[in-house]
Amino acid sequence: MTDTTYELAELDKETRMGGAGTETSAREIRRIDLTDFEHRKAEITEELWAAATDIGFFQLVNHGIELPFVDGAFADAARFFALPEEAKARHALKKGLNSGWESMTQVRPSIGTPDQKESYQVTRPHMDGLWPDDALPGFRERTLAFEARCRDLAMRVLDCFASELGLPQGFFGRAHDPASPQYQSTLRMLHYFAVPDDAVIPADIWRAGAHTDFDCLTLLFQRDGQGGLQVCPGKEAEAQEWTPVEPADTVITCNIGDMLTRWSDDRLPSNFHRVKSPGPDDDRSARYSIAFFAQADRDVVIEGPQRRYPPITAADYIQQRIAANFAR
Numbered sequence: 001m002t003d004t005t006y007e008l009a010e011l012d013k014e015t016r017m018g019g020a021g022t023e024t025s026a027r028e029i030r031r032i033d034l035t036d037f038e039h040r041k042a043e044i045t046e047e048l049w050a051a052a053t054d055i056g057f058f059q060l061v062n063h064g065i066e067l068p069f070v071d072g073a074f075a076d077a078a079r080f081f082a083l084p085e086e087a088k089a090r091h092a093l094k095k096g097l098n099s100g101w102e103s104m105t106q107v108r109p110s111i112g113t114p115d116q117k118e119s120y121q122v123t124r125p126h127m128d129g130l131w132p133d134d135a136l137p138g139f140r141e142r143t144l145a146f147e148a149r150c151r152d153l154a155m156r157v158l159d160c161f162a163s164e165l166g167l168p169q170g171f172f173g174r175a176h177d178p179a180s181p182q183y184q185s186t187l188r189m190l191h192y193f194a195v196p197d198d199a200v201i202p203a204d205i206w207r208a209g210a211h212t213d214f215d216c217l218t219l220l221f222q223r224d225g226q227g228g229l230q231v232c233p234g235k236e237a238e239a240q241e242w243t244p245v246e247p248a249d250t251v252i253t254c255n256i257g258d259m260l261t262r263w264s265d266d267r268l269p270s271n272f273h274r275v276k277s278p279g280p281d282d283d284r285s286a287r288y289s290i291a292f293f294a295q296a297d298r299d300v301v302i303e304g305p306q307r308r309y310p311p312i313t314a315a316d317y318i319q320q321r322i323a324a325n326f327a328r
């Protein structure tokens with residue numbers, strides 16, 4: 001726990017989510033099938049809206065990003081993280097720009113201890129000097145291609161939300177424009193460290209501490225057998241009951257982020273999630289995941305149709321969240 005008070009209400013809420021809480025499997029993790037998206041858009045929109053508003057999180061299946069492509073992105077992530085420390089340090093995080101490599105520097109307001117992980121982030125306009133081109137030929141091109149597919153899929157889902165919110169089709173696509181120098185959507189490769197067999201992990205050490213995401217929508221790719229993710233819908237946060245999410249190679253777990261909560265005047269609640277450390281009976285090997293964060297372009301003003309929150313640019317919004325999360 002920290003005793004800092006934050007300017008954003010979202011952050012104050014986060015500081016209260018650091019306890020262990022309890023586990024429940026009673027919540028349904030709804031799977032939304034995107035097969036034949038263009039023809040089934042109305043039906044899919046209904047399902048997405050119901051899952052996002054009743055439960056607060058959901059998974060996508062038959063989402064169109066082919067498994068070999070996802071496998072390739074994970075293979076590239078593993079190759080990057082296997083580079084020597086000094087090679088990775090040449091591509092160090094540009095703080096505030098969600099670009100580059102960091103290790104153990106993310107401290108969540110909920111727990112106050114560093115996440116037990118390293119990450120490499122790609123945010124298109126800020127990648128000068130951050131690509132490992134010499135060590136990993138082709139990594140840049142493949143990673144950008146994967147990022148583009150994630151962005152397109154995220155915009156499909158956001159288009160469905162737009163129609164329910166009374167916003168025009170393409171509204172979110174225009175606000176997340178990969179050709180704009182203001183683009184700030186981010187692809188993040190994550191590597192949670194293996195834990196030695198004899199290590200006893202203190203209760204306040206998490207692979208990722210409890211948090212909501214800063215963005216509009218997160219697409220989270222996980223690997224079969226690499227569990228640990230737990231979710232708690234924002235509207236049920238007080239109960240601190242966490243539902244484990246079974247990982248699978250072919251599904252994408254989605255989180256609504258705080259930016260969309262604001263933009264929807266609270267109609268789409270963000271959800272808390274965290275990644276627990278392996279317990280005594282859990283697999284202790286390394287865990288990899290990849291997240292795509294759809295964050296509106298820096299110059300876009302976030303203001304819902306009902307104006308429940310004061311307008312804020314997406315740049316200022318993300319900046320306040322980064323400042324609260326990265327110690328150095």
Ligand SMILES: O=C(O)CCC(=O)C(=O)O
Nearest residue numbers: 190208213229275289291
């Ligand atoms: O690795 C995971 O499963 C979750 C990652 C996450 O929540 C994040 O990076 O925001």
Ligand SMILES: [Fe+2]
Nearest residue numbers: 211212213273
């Ligand atoms: Fe997250």
